[in-house]
Amino acid sequence: MGKSMRMRAQAVGVGVLLMALALDVFAASQVKSVRLWRAPDNTRLVFDLSGPVQHSLFTLAAPNRLVIDVNGAQLATRLDQLSLSNTPITGVRSAQRTPNDLRVVIDLSAPVTPKSFSLAPNQQYGDRLVIDLYDQGADTAPSLPPTTIADNPAVPVSPTQPAPKLTPPPPPGSKRDIVVAIDAGHGGEDPGALGPKGQHEKNVTLAIAKELQRQISQEKGFRGELVRSGDYFIPLRKRTEIARKKGADLFVSIHADAAPSRSAFGASVFALSDRGATSETARWLADNENRSDLIGGVGSVSLDDKDRMLAGVLLDLSMTASLSSSLNVGQKVLSNVGRVTPLHKRRVEQAGFMVLKSPDIPSILVETGFISNHNESQKLASASHQQALARAITGGVKQFFQQSPPPGTYIAWLRDQGKIAAGPREHIVSSGESLALIAQRYQVGLTALRSANSLKNDTVKVGQVLQIPATALAAQP
The missing domain is CATH 3.40.630.40 (Zn-dependent exopeptidases)
Known part of the structure; x- marks a missing residue:
């Protein structure tokens, strides 16, 4: 092969390589937007993506930071418009380490426990990367694979979201609410x-x-x-x-x-x-x-x-x-x-x-x-x-x-004192219930229950509305 032909082959090879790199850059997913929410004891960041990505994260101290490396992504939005009030986040910055590798650094006012997962597209959103930042001391159960809301398949969730601060019920014996x-x-x-x-x-x-x-x-x-x-x-x-x-x-x-x-x-x-x-x-x-x-x-x-x-x-x-x-x-x-x-x-x-x-x-x-x-x-x-x-x-x-006030409540006490009228009671029959079971539950006699509902026998149907008489439990016939 002559020198000129070798040079042309090398040029073609370089051109193919540059084209491949250009196509690779073009194929990188876009971070289209970033959304943030504050819950009682955690902060959630959602990165909306144009396609799937790989990611990793680690924390740094002195000062506290969370570093998120997103492989196969480019930033196509601004990060300085996020509302950070009432969160441990003091700032969010980014750098494109390579044409396909994005690094996001979250500056923190206090240490957090991070958890992350990716979500596939659904009816409402495209690919997403979710970062949960749990406050120190929050209930962070072991991570589980992302799940889907049973009665709304369009909405994926994290199963590890902690509950808000809870108020325990009052001690037994008091006339509670x-x-x-x-x-x-x-x-x-x-x-x-x-x-x-x-x-x-x-x-x-x-x-x-x-x-x-x-x-x-x-x-x-x-x-x-x-x-x-x-x-x-x-x-x-x-x-x-x-x-x-x-x-x-x-x-x-x-x-x-x-x-x-x-x-x-x-x-x-x-x-x-x-x-x-x-x-x-x-x-x-x-x-x-x-x-x-x-x-x-x-x-x-x-x-x-x-x-x-x-x-x-x-x-x-x-x-x-x-x-x-x-x-x-x-x-x-x-x-x-x-x-x-x-x-x-x-x-x-x-x-x-x-x-x-x-x-x-x-x-x-x-x-x-x-x-x-x-x-x-x-x-x-x-x-x-x-x-x-x-x-x-x-x-x-x-x-x-x-x-039907729960025992031990103020409303039950009022009823027992005769200060509120119990009024007519109704019961909607559900699957597996019998007339005898319903009579026992409301402490009324079977005869009284039949009479109040003009029943000729003890047969009841699911969905049937029964009137419950205000009668003390009588001897069963």
């Missing part, structure tokens, strides 16, 4: 449904939840507790754990519905489905960590020292009672809500939503309306309508607990 845990749906990087004018469900639900907490706490003998108090995300199963640790007697999750058809309208109330209850009972029995938890609210029962059969019976009884109460309070809330806004369905619906799966806490999910509907989205954003919805939910909750 009835505790209502109020869960504002979505939050943080999960906006929920979007309204026609860009309203975020997470903001609407938080506003209604705060108003509901205010109104419930104004009622003597009741206390409202927020599951989340700001714009941050809490994994679904963690929400029920927070309610349990707060000693909740009732769990109310607030949402705003959406549908492809903008004409869909109306509020709904959901309780757990029978199928969801069965699968959750099985999960608790299979999970050793859950078995060491308590069930039964104030009169809690530990499953840790029970054999599998007894634990299964206790769980089944607890879940059945919880579901029955959920349907009962749900119907009262639905009736009250129907006085202030149109209803989508006139009976309590049942579904396997994750936040409804407590075996020991009656739980309902209130869809306050369709945020995808133009008229309802405007109402849901209105403070006056939010107050009206909160009053309706509060009214339903009060009616339920005045009829």
Whole structure:
């Protein structure tokens, strides 16, 4: 080969190499934006990416810093516009170490425990890199693979998000308040449904939840507790754990519905489905960590020292009672809500939503309306309508607990003293219940129960509404 031909071959080789490098640079993922949220004891950073990346991180001291190396990425956004108030982050800076390798340095005012994971695209977002910075002393459980919200597959979550600071229930023997845990749906990087004018469900639900907490706490003998108090995300199963640790007697999750058809309208109330209850009972029995938890609210029962059969019976009884109460309070809330806004369905619906799966806490999910509907989205954003919805939910909750107050509560004491009328009681039959079991639960005689409902025999159907007479337990016929 002549000298000129060798030179041309070398030039071609260099050209191919340069082209390959250019293509490699072109193929690098873009960091399109960075989002930040503060939770009670952690800070979450989400890097929105145009494609998948590899990453690693390490911490440095004196001064405290977190270094994140993102391989296969280029920065295509600004980092100096993040709101860092009330976080341990004092600054965020970056450098492109190579055309394909990005380094992000987070300056910290205090040491943190970092955890990170990548998320694949879903219906709302593309690829993401999530960095959780836990404050020192926060409950940072061992990392688990990222999971997906069971009743909203579009929204991935971290299972290790810690709970807000918890207030333990008062000691037994006191006339304690009835505790209502109020869960504002979505939050943080999960906006929920979007309204026609860009309203975020997470903001609407938080506003209604705060108003509901205010109104419930104004009622003597009741206390409202927020599951989340700001714009941050809490994994679904963690929400029920927070309610349990707060000693909740009732769990109310607030949402705003959406549908492809903008004409869909109306509020709904959901309780757990029978199928969801069965699968959750099985999960608790299979999970050793859950078995060491308590069930039964104030009169809690530990499953840790029970054999599998007894634990299964206790769980089944607890879940059945919880579901029955959920349907009962749900119907009262639905009736009250129907006085202030149109209803989508006139009976309590049942579904396997994750936040409804407590075996020991009656739980309902209130869809306050369709945020995808133009008229309802405007109402849901209105403070006056939010107050009206909160009053309706509060009214339903009060009616339920005045009829069936938990033992040891101030409301139970008032009823026992004859200072409040128990009023007519209703029971919605759930799967697995018999008339005899219902009579025993409410301490009424079978004959009185049959008579109050004009029953010719002891056959009852799922969903049937029974009137519970105010009669002391009589001798069984």
